Amino acid sequence: MTTMTQNPQVSTAPVELSRHTTSEGTVRWLRCGCGRLRMVSTPDSPTARPMAAGGRTPGCPECG
Secondary structure, eight states, X not given: OOOOOOOOOOOOOOEEEEEEEOSSEEEEEEEOTTSOEEEEXXXXXXXXXXXXXXXXXXXXXXTO
């Protein structure tokens, strides 16, 4: 009889790859622990909301 155990997902915080200042605010490129690349744009204006692009990986505790 063979018993299989599942390894829990190793959760690592996203790693910032680069940060760029633009006329609108700051753009950051991040690499999630699951490997997904994400872009986050944070505007300088306090009334504007941050935007993100790159989707989410189902089951990932950091981005999904």
